[in-house]
Amino acid sequence: DPNAPIQIDPFRTVAKELKFLTKNIRQLLGSGHPTLDTVAKYYTQSEGKYVRPMLVLLMSRATALTPKVGRQSSDHSVDRPISPSAILADKNPSAPDFQSLTAMSNDTAYNQQDSDILPSQRRLAEITELIHTASLLHDDVIDHSQSRRSAPSANIEFGNKMAVLAGDFLLGRASVALARLRDPEVTELLATVIANLVEGEFMQLKNTAKDEKNPAWTEDTVTYYLQKTYLKSASLISKSCRAAAILGQSTPEVIEAAYLYGKNLGLAFQLVDDMLDYTVSGEELGKPAGADLELGLATAPLLFAWKDNSKLGKLVGRKFSKEGDVQQAREIVAQSTGLEQTRALAQEYVDKAIQAISGFPDSDAKDGLIEMCTKVMKRRK
Ligand code: FPP
Ligand code: MG
Ligand code: MG
DSSP states (O other): OTTSOOOOOHHHHTHHHHHHHHHHHHHHTOOSSHHHHHHHHHHHHSOOOOHHHHHHHHHHHHHTTSOBOOOOOOGGGTTOOOOOOHHHHHHOTTOHHHHHHHHGGGOGGGOGGGOSSOHHHHHHHHHHHHHHHHHHHHHHHHTTOOEETTEEOHHHHHOHHHHHHHHHHHHHHHHHHHHHTOOHHHHHHHHHHHHHHHHHHHHHHSSSSSOOSSOOOOHHHHHHHHHHHIIIIIHHHHHHHHHHHHHTTBOHHHHHHHHHHHHHHHHHHHHHHHHHHHHSOHHHHTSOSSHHHHTTOOOHHHHHHHHHOTTHHHHHHTTTOSTTHHHHHHHHHHHSSHHHHHHHHHHHHHHHHHHHTTTSOOOHHHHHHHHHHHHHHHOOO
16 A cells, blocks of 8 residues: 555664664673673563663654754763773683673774764663663562563572672663763763662552551542652653753753653553553563552552542552452452553553654654654553
């Protein structure tokens, strides 16, 4: 059909950059200690969805065409190698990971001439995936996860202690890479993301602002959930989109648009995630389905159902811990419009995300950002 709209595959728009992403992340994670090296790189073996780096790369490319302010370039220090801890380096001076880091700036894929994406923006994409992966390592310990990306989760494969330490190591290496960008504003943004992840996780430990036995549904219930969702999921996406625009020396208006796109897409992304936990099988997800209720978590579909069915308050209050609670909650949600309302809210956020970047000049990258919104709504895993 010659009249069919041309399908933009956001993945293809930045395929070349993504190809080097895993390789570079593994280089950033090189450790002279063989076990730490293995655990730290474990989640880089199974390819993730790369949602965050893809957004950073697309945003970098889409904002490359927007007006610029004259800022000092800070790209000179991006590719300096990260030194291993002294003792281990002496014992293992030929650890290949550290040598190849030096070679990176010579990599043809990192030749700035053939791309409108700056080396600092590529490095930012890697940093976002490092922070995300660190949070998954910690999250799987907290959630007692059994599987992730269709394989045993790191806590199962290596134990809680190593999984936690590996997560910390990833944050350490992400921080070094971040400092190397030599941009204090970007450093502050991504450091705030790390704090936000913890704040979001703490908010999640309690289902509602007040810890009550039989809480009543109020407007605050949804506000609290959305605040938690921003901190847990949308903070990383929104602030890294913002950071991409900052590194590209965009104007304040463009930086704000990039942030709003990321914030709204991030909220939609997590709403859909919470919906899939109810609607998709564990096999398809690559991780156990229906896990949230088992963990005592009341997410959007249940919160919407609760508004029309006060019975859920008691179950929320005791975190679905009594025999039969999970099953009962599941049935009430299934008979409610909670899932539809969750999808509708996600769609509202996606529309706002698209609206935020509507002023950007037309480009494949902009189409890719829009297509990411469609993908978020269509995804099954
Ligand atoms: C996945 O959520 C987890 C997160 C989005 C963030 C978790 C954050 C922490 C554990 C805070 C501390 C960590 C760092 C690195 C600062 P989920 O459990 O709902 O999703 P899942 O089904 O993929 O496990
Ligand atoms: Mg989890
Ligand atoms: Mg969790």
